[in-house]
Amino acid sequence: MKKPFLFIILQFFCILLGSKAQPQSILTKGSSQQVEHYDQPFLVSQNGTFSCGFYPDPVGINVFYFSIWFTNSIDKAVAWTANRDSPVNGHGSKIKFGHDGNLVLRDVNGSEVWSTSTGGSSASTISLLDSGNLVINDRKGNILWQSFDSPTDTLLPYQRLTKGKRVVSALVKGEIGSGYYSLYFDNDNVLRLMYDGPVISSTYWPNNALNSVFQNGRTSYNSTRIAVLDRLGQFISSDGFSISASDLGLGIRRLRVDYDGNFRMYSLNMSNGSWVVSWEALPELCQVHGLCGENGICDYLGDQIKCSCLPGYEINNPNNWNEGCRPKFSYSCNKIQSRFVQIPQVDFYGFDLGYKDKISYDDCVQLCLQNCTCAGFSYRLTGTGVCYPKGTLFNGYRSPNFPGSFYLRLPTDSNDSILSTSSKLDCTNNRSDIFLGSPSMFGASQSNTKWTYMFTFIGFLGALEILFLVIGWWYLFRGRDVPQSVEEGYKMISYQFRQFTYEELKDVTGKFKEEIGRGYTGVVYRGVLDDKRVVAVKKLIDFSQGEEEFWAEVSVIGRINHINLVRMWGFCSERRHRLLVYEHLENQSLDKLLFENERTLQWRERFKIAFGIAKGLAYLHHECLEWIIHCDVKPENILLTRDFEPKIADFGLVKLTKRGEAGLNISQMRGTMGYMAPEWVLNLPITSKVDVYSYGVVLIEIIMGIRVTTSLSDDTKGGIQSFVSEVRHFLQCNDEPEITGLVDPKLRGQFDWEQLITMLRVATSCVEEERNRRPTMDEVVKDLMAFEERDDEPSSSSW
């Protein structure tokens, strides 16, 4: 009788000790923990990197998971969860490594929520390894069960993704429960990302829209089906895919299929515990399928994305874009009753009812009208016209590169109010984004029959904008209790374009402490907004306008949203102060990279930059509702993101400052010496061709890596014009050594010949003295686009 009693006493002490002593990295059978003690992990790995135990739901109250997390990251990032879709109660739930060797998670009522099913085996210990793997071993050290075999949304170094396994994203940012996106080996042995949503499913990575498996650098011949991240940050898959972290080397990393469908690698910054993205599968997030649901369009908003509904459609669930939009009209299948609304630069992926090449727009309309299920069609202007009628409108995205338009089918009797109210509904979804469903979406419509419609529509928008402004302000000042949304852009919008007070900007910039730039138009200071966004605050020096005019102009600039243009977040107009608030790019301006030898820009980066600037300018010149001439295109005004996407800064300022005023002293109207078109000096009317000229000069600088404006303009031989005519001569004679000699020697001959020739042709035509002989930026974009994909070699690891 005494022995069992002693045993119980001992065990009691053990439990007491166990709950007070440091958490173990290894436990024997009989160990358990109540959820109430969640602040003490169940297990901690030997060197402390990982912890395992009860994890409170980030948003729910009294709801817990049994998880493994990174001890030293500030967000306590979760690496694995046992019960991600069935959390347990915060009172009375329990995890127990039973005497039968089974690890069981029980809810408050005693029901088994999850277990390792190792009961009855020879299991002896459970331990959390420094790799983040939770392991049940037998006495001999054999692994009977391990958490690495059942990944949730994360892969850790050495955790192998194998046949039949799936890494599944979370549904909502920062939450645990599973969502719609997954990473897995497909039946053809290729590692893929898939969207498997409430209505449809489709794979979207590697890109299967344009490229074959092989063109994506993959192979389907290796049936091993293993993908694994190593200690140094290299991720290698048996289908030939491999990438390296941008910070290759020892470190703490994880791979995660994020709630937004992107697959990213994160590195932990040990000094402050934050995560840095060191690689991502899809730099352009709108390529992820399903993000905006059925009848939704994905678009970029700075570095974020936003969703909007097609005209005539309204959102199903404002808290979940995956559920898409529903039509506000009903179809009856009658050919006469349909009309088509053009939506430029938008396309939908998949769900084609057919495909016709070499077809006119009118025939494409007929093709769509022939089928009741046709909801619209995509018409591309490449070659002779390509027509894709669509049955379902999914995976919609806007891309400035898309050489065509989408034509949405609507009932003829739907009057225009149905279209404009669609954007109204969008805007009142707690967004102060007054420009949503932006006019530019329809503005580029070219069909004559649409003009009448367009003007009424714009009229409507004008009226609505005022309404939205009021609503927008109301929400802004009500505070920021925006509902947690699946989609980041959604939240961003509520912070978007706004008016600041001078006091606010004084705080934001720390009393205008840190100057980061200075130019014709003003001084730029670095600032940090309340929501931690870093911004550039520009104090205009000589503005010409009163408050109302200023507000009118600024709101035009504020609505401009293009990946290659720096976004304006807000402004301040108070007494004598005029300030502008821009997104700030911590990376540099093009001149630093080109002329200051900090880092050699590779050829593909140079081409990307040249192409991006052209797209940004083309957008300003041709696609904005109100066209805008930049007037000061130069490398200093081209900012670069981390992956060398160029963003043009300072556009639209001409209108805000005295430089744009007619009749002013010519010297004040100039751009920057060397980049200025001859018209400035000749006192001719200024058109968008002045930007084309400056672009040509910048293009030459990108190719040669030298400041053409200083090395040639002062040249006694006649400056840039004589240089350019020499280049034209080389091109005509196809003089290979001379042409090669023009390329920046820092590239050591590493460039693409055809891209080079195209760029030189474009550059020389852009700097024509006679402005009518210069191309438009649209034409430049077309010329460069033809050679865009040339750098798309399988080498995906170069950064």
Ligand SMILES: *[C@@H]1O[C@H](CO)[C@@H](O)[C@H](O)[C@H]1NC(C)=O
């Ligand atoms: C225990 O509670 C859960 C959820 O509260 C419920 O689904 C389950 O049926 C309950 N089990 C028992 C045995 O009552």
Ligand SMILES: *[C@@H]1O[C@H](CO)[C@@H](O)[C@H](O)[C@H]1NC(C)=O
């Ligand atoms: C803990 O161990 C892991 C695996 O050996 C290693 O990568 C990590 O750097 C270690 N962490 C610390 C803080 O020593």
Ligand SMILES: *[C@@H]1O[C@H](CO)[C@@H](O)[C@H](O)[C@H]1NC(C)=O
């Ligand atoms: C298949 O992939 C595995 C893992 O990456 C590799 O070890 C193996 O050599 C590959 N087999 C062939 C035939 O390429």
Ligand SMILES: *[C@@H]1O[C@H](CO)[C@@H](O)[C@H](O)[C@H]1NC(C)=O
């Ligand atoms: C880590 O964070 C610290 C503090 O913010 C910063 O100084 C350091 O550069 C960061 N290290 C890396 C590798 O990003």
Ligand SMILES: *[C@@H]1O[C@H](CO)[C@@H](O)[C@H](O)[C@H]1NC(C)=O
């Ligand atoms: C940690 O440092 C990084 C820079 O490496 C910075 O981006 C991040 O904001 C810092 N996080 C915190 C919480 O200070």
Ligand SMILES: *[C@@H]1O[C@H](CO)[C@@H](O)[C@H](O)[C@H]1NC(C)=O
């Ligand atoms: C309409 O498209 C559907 C789906 O492709 C097809 O099954 C049907 O036959 C088409 N109808 C006509 C009239 O072409």
Ligand SMILES: *[C@@H]1O[C@H](CO)[C@@H](O)[C@H](O)[C@H]1NC(C)=O
């Ligand atoms: C247009 O819509 C309004 C509001 O829905 C409706 O009252 C009006 O009758 C419609 N006009 C036409 C011509 O259908």
Ligand SMILES: *[C@@H]1O[C@H](CO)[C@@H](O)[C@H](O)[C@H]1NC(C)=O
């Ligand atoms: C807007 O936000 C409020 C709370 O901030 C919420 O009650 C309301 O439902 C939201 N409206 C929509 C359409 O999401």
